[in-house]
Amino acid sequence: MDFEKTYQKVRGTVLKCHREFYLHLWDTCDWEQEGMIVLYHLIEENPIVLDDDDKLHVYFKTKFRNHIIDKVRMQEAKKRTLDTKAYVEVSEVGHLLAEPGLYMDELVLFKNQIQEYKNTLSQQELDNYQRIVSNQCFKGRKKMLKAMAQYFQEFDPRKSSKILK
Template identity: 40%
Template sequence: MTFESIYKKVAPIVHKTRKDYYIQLWDQEDWDQEGMLTLSRLLTACPGIENNEGELFRFFKTKFRNYVLDMVRKQESDKRKLNRQNYEEVSEVAHKLYIREMATADRVILRDMLEQYRQALPEPLQDNFDRLMGGEVFRGRKDMLRDLKIYLKDFKQ
C-alpha cells in the first residue's frame, strides 16, 4: 500500500476538519500538507496501523484534530498576538505604503554632522566612535550614544 493511497483514505478527515476550523494563511495545500505530515508521523509511531482501517481512521482523526486545535490555540492566544499576520494583497494597499528612506540631502548632512562630531572628539574616543559606527560593543558606548543623541537633536529627517 502506497503512502498516497493511505492518504486518500484519510483525506476526507482533513477536509472536514478544514471546514470546522479556521487557521490564518492556510489554504487547501497547507491543510493537505499538514495532514500528510500527521499521517507520516502516525505511520512511523504505529507500524502496521495501515492494515486496520478502523484504528487508522480513529488514530488519525484524533492526532490531526488535536494538532489543528493546538494551532488554533496558538493563533488565538493573547500571549502570541505578535505572531498574527494580517494578510493584505500588496496591490490593494500599495497607496498606503510609505517608504521611510532618508533623502540624499539629509544623508549628506547627517554624514557631515557625524564627521564633525568625530573630529571634535579626543583621539582615543575617535577609535570608540569608529567602533560605534561599526556596531561594536565597548565600555562607554552608552555615554557616547547619549552624547551623540544630544549633538544630533537638531537634525530632522
C-alpha cells in the same frame, strides 16, 4: 506501503477539519500538507494502522484534530498577538465568514414577496397563513404550503443553485 493511497483513505478527515476550523493564511494545500505530516508520524509511531483501516481512521482523526486544535490555540494565544497581522482584508477571508441568513437586499425582497402574497389571499386563507406562521395544524395545510412553495421558489437555495449552473 503506498503512502498516497493511505492518505486518500483519511483525506476526508482533513477536509472536514478544514471546514470546521479556521487557521489564518492557510489554504487547502497547507491543510493537506499538515494531514500528510500527521499521517507520516502516525505510521512511524503505530505501523499497525496500515493493516487495519478502522484503527487508521480512528487514530488519524484523533491525532489530526488534536494537532489542528493545538495550531488554533497557538494562533489565538494572547502572547502571540504581536505575530499576527493587525488588519486582514475582508475580500481575502470573506468566503470563510458565516452567513446565517439572507443578505439585506434578499431580505427586503423576501418581505415584499410575503406582502404581495398576503395581498392575494382571502380572509380565510389569511387566517390559515397566520396558522402556518405560528406552526399550527389545520385542514388544507399541505396544499397551502405547496402553493406558497411555488410563490417563493426563488428563495429556495436548492433551486437557485440549479439556476446558476
